[in-house]
Amino acid sequence: MTKNLISSAMLAGVVTGLIAALLQFSFVIPSLLEGELYESGARIHFATDGSTQSDKGAPSLGGEMTRHAMTVAFNLVTFAGYGLILLAAMVFASGKGHAITPKSGLIWGIAGFITVQLAPAVGLPPELPGTPAAELAPRQIWWFCTILATAAGLAFIAFAKGPIALVGIALLAAPHIIGAPHLDTYYGVAPPELSAHFVSLSLGVALAGWSCLGFLCAWFWTKANEG
Known part of the structure; x- marks a missing residue:
């Protein structure tokens, strides 16, 4: 196999x-x-x-x-x-x-x-x-945690039974409620x-x-x- x-x-x-x-x-x-x-x-x-x-x-x-x-x-x-x-x-x-x-x-x-x-x-x-973008390290941490939370959230929604599946929705939303690192202002040239x-x-x-x-x-x- x-x-x-x-x-x-x-x-x-x-x-x-x-x-x-x-x-x-x-x-x-x-x-x-x-x-x-x-x-x-x-x-x-x-x-x-x-x-x-x-x-x-x-x-x-x-x-x-x-x-x-x-x-x-x-x-x-x-x-x-x-x-x-x-x-x-x-x-x-x-x-x-x-x-x-x-x-x-x-x-x-x-x-x-x-x-x-x-x-x-x-x-x-x-x-x-x-x-322009915020500092690299915080963005990488948020990115990685978002992937883990999303994967777990989708797994709960797809495979869990009963009310526990609602945990998946919470996991999907959590990284975006916390928010990704951003600059205070924008000054890109493109x-x-x-x-x-x-x-x-x-x-x-x-x-x-x-x-x-x-x-x-x-x-x-x-x-x-x-x-």
Whole structure:
């Protein structure tokens, strides 16, 4: 069983990592590179002469092969690791009578997206270059605690019976009631419209990636255990 779990999760992680990288190259990275132009001063949002930006062209994906290769490698490693955790949780739940199917895997993937991406982004959205943020350590602590609380909350809601399931709602809400660390004021150099677009694209791509991961983990697992 362990062999099937590892092989299924790794295959799902590799395929998902390639899909996620392609989506990032198509949607997220162009906004990221444009944000770097504002961060470096190559573009200026509402310059003193009244113009909104310089005449420099839009950022190009060419000429950064090393950086893009690292993006692909990061996606492969990250989704392979997430795949192992996700499929292990699915197998554990299957021992309690919850069948593993591609359809249920899709639901598990969406739950993973909510846990790792969406819930933390409510307090700490993805940051475009040129966007100031609070001190790193408190943000990391809040981010990690939010993931743990969200995972536990979803587990209570999905598997607990009776009023105890309400504990899940409390766990989901707790990090956001406490609140994420934020600056007292905002002074970013990138346009807020670009930042909002970057956040929406990042979360959309993450949702697609996690959905693929959950579906593929379940699909490879069922194929490995057929017969």
